[in-house]
Amino acid sequence: MEFPVTDLSPAAFVDRHIGARRDADIKHMLNAVGYDSVDALASAAVPESIKQDKPLSLGTALTEAETLATLRGLASKNKLRVQMIGQGYYDTITPPVIRRNIVEDPAWYTAYTPYQPEISQGRLEALLNFQTAVADLTGLPIANASLLDQATAVAEAVLLMRRANKNKDAANGRTVLDADLFPQSLSIVKGRAKALGFEVEVADLSKGLPEGPINGIVIQQPGASGLVTDATALIAEAKDRGALVTVAADLLALTLIKSPGEQGADIAVGSAQRFGVPLFYGGPHAAFMSVHKGLERQLPGRLVGVSKDDTGMPAYRLALQTREQHIRREKATSNICTAQALLAIVASMYAVYHGPEGLKAIAQRTHSHARSLATALAGAGVELAHRSFFDTVTAKVPGRAAAIVEKAEKQGVNLRFVDADTVGISCDEATTAEHVAIVAGVFGAGAAGDGVDTHAGTGTGEGFELETAMLRSSQYLTHPVFHSYRSETQMLRYLRRLSDRDLALDRTMIPLGSCTMKLNATVEMESMTWPEFAGIHPFAPDAQTAGWRELISELETDLATITGYDQVSIQPNAGSQGEFAGLLAIRGYHASRGEGQRDICLIPASAHGTNAASAVLAGMKVVVVATASDGTIDHDDLNAKIEQHRENLAAIMITYPSTHGVYDADVRQVCDAVHEAGGQVYIDGANMNALVGLAQPGKFGGDVSHLNLHKTFCIPHGGGGPGVGPVAARAHLAPFMPGDATQWTGEEGQTAIPVSASRFGSAGVLPISWAYVKLMGGEGLTEATKSALLAANYIAKRLDSSFPVLYTGEGGLVAHECILDLRDLTAKTGVTAEDVAKRLIDYGFHAPTLAFPVAGTLMVEPTESEDLGEIDRFIDAMVSIRAEIDQVGTGEFELADSPLRRAPHTAAAVVSTEWDRPYTREQAAFPGKTHHQDKYFAPVGRIDGAGGDRNLICACPPLEAFEEAEAALAH
Numbered sequence: 001m002e003f004p005v006t007d008l009s010p011a012a013f014v015d016r017h018i019g020a021r022r023d024a025d026i027k028h029m030l031n032a033v034g035y036d037s038v039d040a041l042a043s044a045a046v047p048e049s050i051k052q053d054k055p056l057s058l059g060t061a062l063t064e065a066e067t068l069a070t071l072r073g074l075a076s077k078n079k080l081r082v083q084m085i086g087q088g089y090y091d092t093i094t095p096p097v098i099r100r101n102i103v104e105d106p107a108w109y110t111a112y113t114p115y116q117p118e119i120s121q122g123r124l125e126a127l128l129n130f131q132t133a134v135a136d137l138t139g140l141p142i143a144n145a146s147l148l149d150q151a152t153a154v155a156e157a158v159l160l161m162r163r164a165n166k167n168k169d170a171a172n173g174r175t176v177l178d179a180d181l182f183p184q185s186l187s188i189v190k191g192r193a194k195a196l197g198f199e200v201e202v203a204d205l206s207k208g209l210p211e212g213p214i215n216g217i218v219i220q221q222p223g224a225s226g227l228v229t230d231a232t233a234l235i236a237e238a239k240d241r242g243a244l245v246t247v248a249a250d251l252l253a254l255t256l257i258k259s260p261g262e263q264g265a266d267i268a269v270g271s272a273q274r275f276g277v278p279l280f281y282g283g284p285h286a287a288f289m290s291v292h293k294g295l296e297r298q299l300p301g302r303l304v305g306v307s308k309d310d311t312g313m314p315a316y317r318l319a320l321q322t323r324e325q326h327i328r329r330e331k332a333t334s335n336i337c338t339a340q341a342l343l344a345i346v347a348s349m350y351a352v353y354h355g356p357e358g359l360k361a362i363a364q365r366t367h368s369h370a371r372s373l374a375t376a377l378a379g380a381g382v383e384l385a386h387r388s389f390f391d392t393v394t395a396k397v398p399g400r401a402a403a404i405v406e407k408a409e410k411q412g413v414n415l416r417f418v419d420a421d422t423v424g425i426s427c428d429e430a431t432t433a434e435h436v437a438i439v440a441g442v443f444g445a446g447a448a449g450d451g452v453d454t455h456a457g458t459g460t461g462e463g464f465e466l467e468t469a470m471l472r473s474s475q476y477l478t479h480p481v482f483h484s485y486r487s488e489t490q491m492l493r494y495l496r497r498l499s500d501r502d503l504a505l506d507r508t509m510i511p512l513g514s515c516t517m518k519l520n521a522t523v524e525m526e527s528m529t530w531p532e533f534a535g536i537h538p539f540a541p542d543a544q545t546a547g548w549r550e551l552i553s554e555l556e557t558d559l560a561t562i563t564g565y566d567q568v569s570i571q572p573n574a575g576s577q578g579e580f581a582g583l584l585a586i587r588g589y590h591a592s593r594g595e596g597q598r599d600i601c602l603i604p605a606s607a608h609g610t611n612a613a614s615a616v617l618a619g620m621k622v623v624v625v626a627t628a629s630d631g632t633i634d635h636d637d638l639n640a641k642i643e644q645h646r647e648n649l650a651a652i653m654i655t656y657p658s659t660h661g662v663y664d665a666d667v668r669q670v671c672d673a674v675h676e677a678g679g680q681v682y683i684d685g686a687n688m689n690a691l692v693g694l695a696q697p698g699k700f701g702g703d704v705s706h707l708n709l710h711k712t713f714c715i716p717h718g719g720g721g722p723g724v725g726p727v728a729a730r731a732h733l734a735p736f737m738p739g740d741a742t743q744w745t746g747e748e749g750q751t752a753i754p755v756s757a758s759r760f761g762s763a764g765v766l767p768i769s770w771a772y773v774k775l776m777g778g779e780g781l782t783e784a785t786k787s788a789l790l791a792a793n794y795i796a797k798r799l800d801s802s803f804p805v806l807y808t809g810e811g812g813l814v815a816h817e818c819i820l821d822l823r824d825l826t827a828k829t830g831v832t833a834e835d836v837a838k839r840l841i842d843y844g845f846h847a848p849t850l851a852f853p854v855a856g857t858l859m860v861e862p863t864e865s866e867d868l869g870e871i872d873r874f875i876d877a878m879v880s881i882r883a884e885i886d887q888v889g890t891g892e893f894e895l896a897d898s899p900l901r902r903a904p905h906t907a908a909a910v911v912s913t914e915w916d917r918p919y920t921r922e923q924a925a926f927p928g929k930t931h932h933q934d935k936y937f938a939p940v941g942r943i944d945g946a947g948g949d950r951n952l953i954c955a956c957p958p959l960e961a962f963e964e965a966e967a968a969l970a971h
Contacts, residue, residue, distance in 0.1 A: 012061065012063075012780070013061065013062075013063065013064055013067075013521075013523075013775040013776065013780070014061065014775075014776055014777075014779075014780035014783060014784070016521065017519055017521060017775070017776065017780070017784065017864070017865060018783060018784055018787045018864050018865065019787075019791075019864065019865050019866045019867035019868070019870070019871075020787060020790070020791065020864075020866070020867055020868045020871070022868075025867070025868040026038065026790070028868065029790055029791070029794040029868065030790070032794050032797050032798060033790065033793045033794055033797055033813075034797075038786045038787070038789075038790055039786070041786070041789060041790060041793065041813070042694060042785075042786045042789055044810065044811045044813060045663055045789055045793075045809065045810065045811065045813040045814075045815065046663055046694050046695055047663055047664075047665040047667070047809075047810060049665070049667075049668050049700070050663075050667060050668065050695045050699075050700040051694065051695055052564075052693065052694055052695050052696055052699070055693070055778055055779065055782065056561060056562060056692075056693050056778030056779075056781060056782060057561065057778060058558055058561060058562075058773065058777055058778040058781070059774075059777065059778075060777060061774070061775060061776055061777030061779070061780050062774045062775055062777075063775075064523045064775065067523060067771050067774050067775050068523065068526065068527070070774070071527045071530075071551075071767060071770075071771065072527075073547075074547040074548075074550055074551050075527065075530050075532035075533055075547055076532065076547065077546040077547030077550065078532045078533065078536055078544060078545055078546065078547040078548055079543070079544040079545075080531060080532060080535055080536070081409065081412055081413060081414045081537075081540065081544060082412055082413040082414065082430075082431075082435050082438075083279060083414050083428075083430075083535070083536075083537040083540070084413055084414060084415055084416075084425050084426050084427065084428075084431070084435070084439065085414050085415065085416045085424070085426065085537050085539050085540070086391070086392050086416055086424060086425075086426025086428075087182055087183070087184075087224065087416060087424070087426070087539060088150050088151075088182045088184070088185075088271055088273075088757070089271075089273060089279055089282070089285075089537055089538055089539070090273065090274040090279075090391075090426060090428035090429070091279060091428045091429065091430035091431075091535070092273070092274045092275070092276055092277065092278070092428065092429050092430065093276070093429050093430060094276045094277070094278060094346070094350075095276065095350065095353055095491075097353070097488050097491050097492055097495070098276060098346055098349050098350060098353065098491075098495075099529060101492060101495045101496070102342070102345060102346055102349060102495060103342070103346060103528075103529060104525070104529065105495075105499065106504065106505065106506040106520070106716075107499035107500075107502070107504050107506050107507075108123070108342065108345065108499055108504070108718070108719065109342055109520065109525070109716040109717075109718050109719075110504045110505035110506055110517075110520055110716050110717070111123055111502055111503075111504035111505070111717065111718065111719040112504075112505075112510055112512060112515065112517060112717050112719070112720075112846065113302075113338075113341070113717065113719065113720040114127075114304075114317075114318060114719065114720065115318065115850070116837065116841075116846060116847055116850075117315065117316060117317035117318065117940075117943050117945075118309075118315075118838065118841055118904050118938045118939075118940055118941070118942065118943060119502060119503040119841055119846060119904075119936075119938055120316075120501075120502055120503075120719075121315065121316055121498075121501040121502065121939045121940060122497075122498030122499050122500065122501035122502040123341065123345065123498070123502055123719040123720075124304050124316035124317065124318075125316055125498055125501075126344075126345040126348050126349065126498060127145040127146075127302075127304045127341060127344060127345065127348065127719075128304045128306070128316055128954070128955070128956055129348040129349070129351070129352055129481055129482075129956060130143075130145060130146065130272070130286070130288075130344040130345065130347060130348035130351075131143040131144065131145060131303075131304060131954055131955060132477075132479060132481075132955040132956045133251075133347075133348060133351040133477060133482070134251070134268075134272070134288045134290050135290050135954075135955055136476040136477050136478070137249075137251050137254040137255070137259065137476050137477075138247075138249055138251075138254065138259050138260050138261055138268035138288075138290045139258075139259030139260060139261025139262045139268075139474065140259075140260065140261040140265070140267070140268055140290035140291055140292055141261075141290075141292065141293055141955070142290060142291050142292075142293065142295070142296045142299065142303075142954055143288060143289065143290035143291075143954070143955075144288065144289050144290075144299050144300070144301040144302060144303050145301065145302040145303060145304050145339065145341065145344060145720070146272075146286040146287060146288060146301065146302070146339040146340040146341060146343070146344035146720075146721065147269075147286075147287035147288065147289055147300065147301050147336065147339055147340070148287060148336065148339060148340060148573050148574055148577065148721075148756070149271065149283055149285055149287050149340075149573060149756060149757040149758070150182070150184075150185065150248065150269065150270055150271040150285075150287050150757060151182065151184045151185040151187070151188040151189075151741060151756070151757035152188055152287065152577075152755075152756065152757065153269040153270070153271075153287035153288065153289055154181070154185040154188065154189055154218060154246070154248055154269055155185075155188045155189045155191075155192045156269070156289065156300045156301075156334060156336075157218065157246040157267045157269045157289060158175050158189050158192065158193075158200075158216065158218065158246070159192065159196075159300075159333075159334070160267060160289075160291075160295065160298055160299070160300065160333070161175065161215060161216030161243075161244040161246060161266070161267065162175065162198065162215055162216065163298060163333070164244060164295055164298050165215050165216060165242070165243070165244050167242035167243075169213055169242050170213055170214055170215050170241065170242030170243050171215060172213070172215070173199075173212065173213030173214045173215040173242075173243070174198070174199035174200060174201050174212070174213070174214060174215065175189070175193070175198065175199070175200050175201070175214075175215050175216050175217070175218070176200075176201050176202075176203050176205070176209065176210060176214055176216070176217040176218070176243075177189060177200060177201070177202045177203070177217075177218050178202075178203070178204075178205045178217070178218055178219045178220050178223065179202050179203060179204045179205070180204075180205075180206075180220050180223030180224050180225055180227060181202075181218060181220045181223075181224060181248060182220065182224045182248075182757075183224070183741070183742055184741035184742055184754075184757040184758070185218075185220075185248065185757070186202060187741040187742070187744045187745065187746070187754055188741055188754060188755070188756075188757065189218075190744075190745070190746040191584075191744070191746065191753040191754060191755070192617070194746060194753065195584060195587070195617065195618050195619040195753070196617070196619050197619060205217070205219060205234060206227075206229070208234075208237075209234070209237060209238060209241070213241075213242075214238065214241055214242070214243040215243060215244070216238075216243050216244040216245065216246065217234075217238050217243055217244075217245055217246070218245075218246045218247075218248060219231050219234070219235075219245070219246070219247050219248065219265075220247075220248045221247050221248065221249055221250075221253075221257075221260070222250060222253055222257075222389060222390045222391070222392060224392075224424075225385050225386060225392070225394045225424070226370075226385070226386055226389035226390070226391070226392030226393060226394050226424070226426075227385070227386045227388065227389060228253070228257060228386075228388050228389055228390050228466055228467065228470055229388060229467060229470065230258065230263065230467055230469040230470050231247070231263050231265075232263045232264060232469075235263055235264040235265055236264055239264065244266045244267070245264065245265045245266050245267070246265065246266065246267040246268070246269060247260035247263070247265040247267070247268050247269075248268075248269050248270055249268045249269070249270045250270055250274075250390065250391075251270060251271075251272055251274070251275060251288075252274050252275070252359065252362065252363045252366065252391075252429075253363065253390040253391070254472070254476075255356070255359045255360040255362075255363040255472070255476070256360065256363050256364070256367060256390065256466065256471070256472055257390065257466060257470045257471065257472055258469070258470050258471070258472050258474075259472065259474065259476075261290075261292070262474060266291065266292050266295065267289065267290070267291050267292075267295070268288075268289070268290045268291075269287065269288065269289045269290075270287065270288055271285050271286070271287050271288070272285070272286045272287070272288055272343070272344065272347035273285035273286070273343075273347075274428065274429065275346070275347035275348075275350040275351060276346050276347060276349070276350030277343050277346050277347060277350075278529070278534035278535060278764065279534065279535055279536060279537050279538070280533075280534055280536075280762070280763060280764025280765075281533070281536045281537075281538055281540075281545070281548050281758070281760060281763035281764060282538030282757070282758025282759070282760055282761065282762070282763050282764075283538075283573055283722070283756070283757075283758060283761055283762035283763060283764060284340050284342075284343050284573065284721065284722035284762035284764055284765060285340065285343055286339075286340035286341075286343035286344035286346075286347055287340065288344075289301070296320065296952060296954070297320060298333050299333075300333050300334030300336055301334065301336050301339050302318055302339060302341075302720065303318065303319045303320055303954055304316055304317070304318060304319065304954060305317060305318070305319030305320070305948050305949070305952055305953055305954045306948060306953040306954070306957050307943050307944050307945060307947055307948025307951075308943070308944055308947065308948070309940040309941040309942060309943050309944070310902075310941040310942045310943075310944070311906075311908075311909070311941055313940055313941075314957055315940040315941075315943045317943050317945055317948060319945075319948055319949055319952055319954060320949055320952070329609050329612040329613065329622075332609065332612070332613035332616075334613065335576040335577075335579065335580060335610050335613035335614040335616075335617050336574065336576055337574065337575060337576045337610050337723075338574040338575060338576070338710065338717075338720065338721045338722070338723030338725075339574075339720055339721040340718075340721040340722055341718055341719040341720030341721045342716075342718030342719055342720075342721060342722060343718075343721070343722065345719065349491070349495065351477060351482060352481055352482055352484075352485055352491070352494070353485060353486070353491055355477065355482050355483055355486065356475075356476055356477040356478075356482060358486075359477070362429050363390075365429075366390070366391050366427050366428055366429060366431065367390055367391060367427075367466075369427040369431045369432075369433070369435075369436050370389060370390070370391050370392065370393055370425075370426075370427045370464075371463065371464045371465075372433070372436050373393050373425060373427070373436045373439060373440060374387075374389070374393045374463070374464045375463050375464065376436070376440040376443075376445040376446060377393065377395055377440065377443055377445050378463075378464075379445060379446070380440075380443060380444055380445030380446070382395050382396070382397065382443055382445065383395070383396040384396070384464075385422070387463075387464050387465075388464070388465070388466055388467050388470070389464065389466075390466070391426055391427045391428060392424055392425065392426045392427075393424070393425045393426075393427075394418070394422060394423070394424050394425075395422070395423045395424075395425065395443065396421060396422055397421060397422070397423055397443070398421045399420060399421060400421075401417055401418065401419065401420050401421055401422055401423045402417060402420065404423050404442055404443060405417045405423060407442050408438070408439060408442045409541065411438050411441075411442065412438070413435060413438055413439060413442070414537060414540055414541070414544075415439070415442075416539070425439055479955075479956045479958075481956055501939045503841070503844075503845075503846050503936060505517055505519075505520070505716075507844070507936065508844055508845055508846060508870075508936070509845065509846070509862065509866050509870045509871070509873075509874055510846040511845070511846070511847075511848045511860045511861060511862055511874060512846070512847075512848060512849050512859075512861060513661060513817040513818070513819070513848055513849040513852075513858075513859025513860055513861040514608070514659070514686060514687070514817065514849055514852070514853075514859060514861065515711060515717070515849065515861065516689045516708070516711035516712060516816075516861060516863055517717065517846075517861075517863060518689075518711075518714065518863035518864065518865040519714070519863075519865035520714055520715070520716040520768070521714065521771075521772070521775075523771060523775070524714055524767075524768045524769075524771040524772050524775070525716075525768060527767045527771070528764060528765060528767055528768065532547070533547075533548070533764065533767060534764060536548060538757075538758035538759065538760070538763070539742065539758075548760075548763060551766065551767060551770050552570060552760055552763065552766060554770065555570065555766055555769060555770045555773070556568040556569070556570055556726070558770075558773045559707060559726055559728060559773075560698075560728060562692055562693075562696070562773075562781070563685070563688075563696055563697055563698050563705060563707070563728045564696025564697065564698030564699035564700075565696075565697075565698035565702070565704075565705065565728035565729055565730055566698070566729065566730050566731040566734060567728070567729055567731065567733075567734045567737060568726050568727070568728045568729075569581065569726060569727050569737045569738050570709075570724060570726045570760060570761060570763075570766060571726075571727075571738040571754070571755060571756050571758075571759065571760060571761040572706065572724070572725040572726060572727055572738065572755050572756060572761055573722070573723070573724060573725070573756045573761040573762040574721070574723045574724070574725050575610065575686065575706055575707075575708045575710075575711075575723055575725035576610045576613070576614055576725065577725050577755050577756060577761075578685075578706025578707065578708075578725025578726060578727045579610055579611060579614035579653075579682075579684065579706050579725070580614045580617055580618055580755055581706070581725075581727040581737070581738050581755045582682050582704040582705065582706055582727045582729065583601070583614055583615055583618035583620060583651065583653075583682065584618050584736065584738075584753050584755070585704055585727070585729055585733045585736035585737055586618075586650055586651045586680045586682065586703070586704065586733070586736075587599070587618055587619060587620070587650065587736075588735070588736035588751050588753070589680065589732065589733055589736055590650060590680075592735075592736075592751065595678070597647070597648055598647075598648055598649060598650040598678070598679070599619060599620050599621055599648060599650050600620065600621050600623055600645040600648045600649050600650055601615040601618075601620040601621065601622055601623070601650055601651050601652070601653060602623050602624075602625050602638070602641055602642070602645075602649070602651070602652040602653070602674070602679075603615065603622055603623070603624055603625065603652070603653050604624070604625045604626075604627060604633050604653075604654060604655075604658075604659075605624050605625065605626055605627045606627050606631070606655075606658065606659040606660060606853045607653060607654070607655055607659060607684070608655060608659060608684060608686060611653045611655075611684060615653065620650055620651075623641055623645060625637055625638050625641055625652075630807065631658060631660040631662055631664075631806070631807035632658070632662075632664045632666060633654070633664070633666070633670055635666070635669075635670075638670065638673065639673065642673055642674065642677045642679075646677045646678070649674070649677050649678060649679040650679060650680065651674070651679050651680045651681065651682050651703075652670065652674045652679060652681055652682065653682040653684060654667070654670060654681070654682070654683055654684065655683070655684040655686055655687060656683050656684070656687065656691070656697060657687045657690045657691070657809075657815035657816070658687075658807075659687075659853045660806070660807040660819060660853060660854075661687075661792070661807065661814050661815050661816065661817035661818050661819060661859065661861075662807050662808060662809040662814060662815055663690070663809045663810065663813075663815050664809065665809065665810055667700060667701060668700055668701055670701075671700070671701025671702070672701070675701075680703040680704065680733075681701050681702050681703050681704075682702070682703070682704050682705065683697040683701070683702035683704075683705045684705065684706065685697065685705040685706050685707040685708065685712075685728075686708055686711065687815065687816065687817075688707055688708070688711070688712040689711060689712040689784075689785065689788055689816050689863070689864075690785060690788060690789065690815040690816035690817075691785065692712065692781045692782065692784070692785045693778065693779075693781050693782025693783075693784075693785050693786075694782065694785055694786075697728075698728065698730060702730075703729065703730050703732075703733060704727065704728065704729040704730070704733055705727070705728050705729075706725045706726065706727050706728070707725065707726045707728065708723065708724075708725060709723070709724035709725070709726065709765070709766075709768075709769045710722065710723040710724060713768075713769035713772055713773070714768055714769060714772040715765045715768045715769055716768075722762050722764075722765050723762075724761060724762050724765060724766065724769070735751050735752065736751050736752060736753075737752060738752060738753065738754050738755045738756070739751075739752030739753060739754045740752075740754060740759045741754035741756070741757055741758070741759070742759070784864045785816075785864070787864035788816040788861075788862075788863055788864040789813075789815065789816055791816075791862040791863065791864060791866060791871060792814050792815065792816050792817050792818055792860070792861065792862060793813055793814055793818075794862075794871065795818060795860055795862055795871065795874070795875060796808075796814050796818040798875045799820060799860075799875060799878055799879070802878060802879055802882040803820035803821065803822060803825075803858070803878065803882065804820070804821045804824075805818050805819065805820065805821070806818075806819040806820070806821040806854060806857060807819055816861055816863075817859055817860060817861035818859070818860055819853075819854060819857050819858070819859045819860075820848070820857060820858045820859075820860060820878075821854075821856070821857050822836065822856055822857060822858065823856040823857070825885055825889075826856055828889055829885055829888045829889040829895065830888070830895045831885045831888055831895065831898075831900050831901075832856070833850055833851060833856055833857060833858050834850060834851075835900040835901055835903070836858060836878075836881055836885075836900070837850050837858065838900075838903040838904050838942055839881050839884070839899065839900050839903040839904070839927075840877060840878075840881070841903060841904035841936075841938050842899075842903055842904050842905055842924070842925065842927055842930070842938075843877035843880070843881075843927055843928055843930055844930060844934070844935065844936045845874060845877060848860040848861075849861075862874070873929070876928055876929055877927075877928055880927055880928035880929075881900070884898065884899055884900055884927075885900065888900065892918075893918055893919065894918075897917060897918055898919075899917075899919050899923055899924055899927070902917065902924075902942075903942065904938035904941065904942065905924040905925050905937075905938075905941075906937055906938055906939065906940065906941055907925075907937040909924075909941065910924055910925045910937075925937070
């Protein structure tokens with residue numbers, strides 16, 4: 001049989017990334033929108049005044065094979081070493097079952113933040129496991145579901161202490177930082193203090209507390225030098241003087257040493273990185289914070305709690321959401337939005353897989369290697385800084401530190417250069433007796449001991465032991481979840497069971513406005529876990545990281561080209577941190593010109609809530625600018641506010657396209673007005689997916705912007721993080737871009753304030769965005785933007801008769817998202833936007849963004865990655881739901897007993913013996929065109945969020961709670 005000759009060249013990646021690529025599909029969508037071509041649509045939608053004057057110049061797009069080959073070449077330029085630098089970053093062994101079935105599984109990494117809890121029960125349980133492990137190990141009852149990194153977590157703790165301290169004498173006192181904190185933590189806190197104008201003192205707390213009023217103290221345990229010592233008396237003294245106390249702790253060490261809670265601390269913070277999360281050249285890593293009771297409502301970040309569904313079954317959800325930035329804005333307790341959920345899930349499952357005995361064994365082995373090394377060094381006459389330590393040995397070698405570090409590096413081991421006279425050596429899970437022998441030899445010492453002392457940390461043995469007062473006697477990880485999944489078979493099934501409870505992008509379109517849930521292509525993800533990328537310490541010598549730095553430099557250059565700015569820093573490890581960095585740059589710029597009084601930040605009423613929170617953290621005062629009836633900025637109010645604050649105007653923060661999903665035609669006018677008054681323009685890049693290749697904020701009036709790589713540039717959301725929020729700026733702001741936390745001290749003349757612990761932030765996920773840009777090229781990126789516009793306008797046109805689109809721009813068009821207005825329907829029928837969101841679950845969809853930026857609405861963003869079939873499936877579902885709303889409106893259903901208010905419908909509800917609802921089981925479970933064989937059932941019914949907040953439970957509930965609920969339902 002002969003086959004016809006055809007072009008067998010592989011499809012370009014752009015054809016894989018963009019969902020609606022067939023000519024017939026594009027024509028169908030254009031007909032609905034009323035345009036002859038995608039170019040004509042884009043030309044009509046984007047205001048003439050901001051259009052890009054030339055195509056993006058990013059080189060020829062690479063194929064998938066070429067991209068992977070180039071990444072292999074970059075990875076090969078990185079030099080793998082045994083990492084014993086420590087300083088908060090340690091080598092660890094990620095169990096393959098966790099790596100393959102979480103980090104590399106799209107069911108986990110493509111999931112969104114669990115704001116819709118009924119379709120997020122799997123990841124919420126995993127995050128609850130994380131909170132429970134942290135709370136148990138730190139000895140404090142309430143832990144959050146992760147923070148960004150350890151240094152910023154310390155800063156968050158300092159801010160929490162400053163707002164929570166009600167002692168009149170101490171409330172306005174200075175914050176005292178232990179001199180033995182990691183240097184990057186000291187720098188980050190000093191940077192926050194400089195922005196907010198409060199006093200910080202670094203003190204050697206081994207010599208006692210300094211005199212004078214103290215708001216709070218921060219202790220590192222174990223210290224950067226490795227020292228482990230009982231802080232109970234110091235903590236008691238601090239509290240007697242009215243101070244609050246934070247302990248920066250190490251979770252692995254806490255399996256052996258007394259917890260911060262048992263020593264009297266109010267707050268514990270740290271990093272969960274060594275619980276199975278690779279080094280990743282500095283991140284992403286899940287930090288943590290736990291607090292004593294009474295501080296839970298001031299806890300930054302997200303908090304998973306336990307409530308009940310409409311049948312009384314225990315169910316998980318995010319608790320205390322009134323703390324979120326979109327509600328509290330300038331009164332928010334933190335500007336954190338994206339955290340590190342995926343990495344917290346990895347850490348939680350590491351704890352589940354190993355259990356308390358396994359974790360303790362890893363800690364004992366780590367500690368034993370450190371003791372063996374200390375014994376060998378001391379036997380050779382090397383002076384050691386401390387005799388009580390967990391994993392880090394600090395050696396005093398006058399004048400020889402550089403030579404020793406260099407010698408070790410030549411033998412394949414990285415040590416920490418502390419100063420000319422001091423070397424730090426940190427052991428970890430991956431340390432072997434051979435590694436210890438190599439290091440001992442570098443110091444001229446012979447090996448000590450006959451291997452690992454499995455009783456290390458129990459007070460037995462000779463020489464270097466933990467203080468008896470610091471040995472842990474309390475239990476931890478007693479919940480059955482930490483004792484039930486030890487075999488790989490059990491673990492595999494547990495992970496699959498949890499992921500099956502959730503709706504992620506691998507199952508369905510996630511049409512979230514403002515959040516851009518687009519394809520995270522496998523080829524983009526593939527290199528993330530390669531050892532040559534994942535196994536590099538953030539403080540490794542530059543000579544070992546040439547590949548990493550070349551990749552980062554190329555990405556920064558490409559992002560500058562895309563945005564039209566002069567310089568980009570990828571250090572901020574979340575969009576909110578990018579906002580903060582940009583505002584710090586603006587403040588630094590004004591101060592350098594003798595205009596430090598400029599501290600007023602204008603923010604439109606419609607802006608993302610993190611804008612206002614970030615401005616406050618940067619030491620600015622927020623002034624809100626009104627929104628006009630058409631969704632644009634009210635120019636009369638803007639001009640009045642500019643005149644009122646002209647001498648003190650620092651900046652305006654605007655989102656473009658607007659938070660309403662529209663290309664406002666007046667953006668240049670707004671920028672010019674602020675510039676004329678001496679202010680700077682911050683353009684929030686959250687909606688950059690509607691600009692790439694069509695318009696550049698750095699060219700149409702912006703001085704600085706942040707981008708969301710976890711939106712526009714394909715880093716997956718991971719159930720609520722990781723994220724990366726690069727900051728891009730024009731040349732005059734370049735001196736004020738983020739600096740290196742290991743080098744910044746806050747001295748006069750240092751302008752580049754760091755915002756993240758490591759120089760390149762969450763570098764580990766940057767290959768994803770690098771690959772996306774290389775695979776698409778300038779032309780492909782531009783096509784993606786146009787396709788996103790087409791998809792959003794197609795949905796807007798198709799649904800306008802059922803759910804009116806609230807705001808449109810020129811030609812009646814939207815940008816990459818649209819707001820569906822349900823307020824009139826709610827007024828007539830009582831059916832709310834939340835009812836529609838819950839009913840969409842029965843159709844197998846994640847809901848659009850609920851009640852933001854306008855209460856009573858749904859904001860829809862299809863992205864360019866969805867094909868016409870999936871978009872039409874969503875439209876059909878929404879039209880079907882509108883028909884159900886009409887059934888309520890005509891009285892066919894009472895609202896309380898309608899399929900809308902009773903949604904989502906679980907499998908248990910549908911198959912129950914009794915069915916007394918006025919609609920059929922078929923309508924409940926298989927509405928519209930839902931396919932029976934592909935049906936997703938929510939694992940729980942509608943959850944009572946308010947009830948859960950009134951009875952806050954934020955640790956794993958006992959299994960009896962589920963058994964009792966099931967028994968009650970059976971009767």
